[in-house]
Amino acid sequence: MQPIPQTENQVRLKEPSLGVAQFIRSLSAIIWKDLAAELRSRELLSAMLVFALLVILIFNFSLELDAQARSTVTAGVLWVTFAFAGTLGLNRSMAMEKDRGCLDGLLLAPVDRSAIYFGKAIGNLIFMLIVEVIVLPVYSVLYSVNLFKPGLLLVILLGSIGYVAVGTLLSSMAVQTRTRDVLLPILLFPLVIPVLIAAVKGSTGFLQGAQAVDIRPWINLLIVYDVIFVAVAFMVFDYIVEE
């Protein structure tokens, strides 16, 4: 069998990383680039936010969110909202890089590939957290539920980290395929199910004031997931952007 010619050796960075300081410098440059672009266009955040509010609105009618139902389904509604809005943001943030040729520019830049991954992931995380920070008070006001409990916020932070860690990786994969936007949720949702289960259960626990013993396993699961997937994404990201 004839080996198929490999294209991966055409572009090789000579000396990608020069220590921690360099890494942090390029990392923050990438994050700052995303934030600056967003500050000027505001297309990503506004789309995510409006979408998130619409999802909550639809849930209101489809689930009849009366006082009794609210105590049990609030966490579920919130996480479905975050997950859907998150997909929108992940898709958009990577599509922007791809369409305007920024991704090629980033890859040509003499920075470590993992700095690109972490830069994009942290950028996405910031967007997701901003959306959550706005959605939470709106939800609290609309349904008069107090969502500002430190435990709940911790669960939301941990869940978002896991979601974004896998999501950034898969969105950079999906954006390079023919089907693009359609593919991301299909790839992402089966893999983030542990995050969603643990986050919903943990959030419900905190909202209903459950014992710490009952909530601990879910928090642990979230931490384990975050650690594993950040590490794996760090290891395999090279293979995804390799050209």
Added chain:
Amino acid sequence: MESKPRMLAILDIVTILLFITAVAMVFLYAPLEAVMGQVQRVFYFHVANAWVGMLGFLVAAIAGVAFLRKGDRKWDVVGMAAVEISFVFFFIAIVSGSIWARGSWGTWWTWDPRLTTAAIVELVYAAYLMLRQGIEDPDRRARFGAVYAILSFISVPLTFISIRIFRTIHPVIIGSGAAGAEGSFDMTPKMLQTFMFSLFTFSFIFADLLWHRIRLGQLADKTENLRLKVLQ
């Protein structure tokens, strides 16, 4: 065009004979289960199918790691073959389990850890196949497939654990069962022999199909190369 290897032809025949024997054992050799009756006979092939389904998952992840490390196209063909075969076998496992559950639990489906995880594994396979379909460049298709196989191989056990924290009603015939399991039973020696033989047989079926599928993938690669050569 290379002809079919002799070993593969032998393996084909052995597999067919094993399968006929296994079917005969399930229906003629294994005794009738006292409580559940005939529907319990699904169990032998149900577990064997699920075993093949999970085996393919493992093979695909190992092939993924091997491909990323070595960059040899051979491993990509292996991973793809394993996922394709396991997709079908796992589907059979889910359907046969459903039939058994209707007879034993009185419902086609419940959101039990194993059932839910099985459904998610099946969806992961579907996502894997869709991902590959959307990429034209063979090198990129192989890399993305490998990465996705590895990611899902890590994620699925976590899914299982996360649902396992709830109580389960799925019977655990091998190993210790949960206290709340319904439809559990103790195997007689004849049942155990039939069960083990089914697992053995289905492993052969998996190996045989895998070999065929790998050959098919290699031939497809070859025709693709020839076509490119003609076009140039």
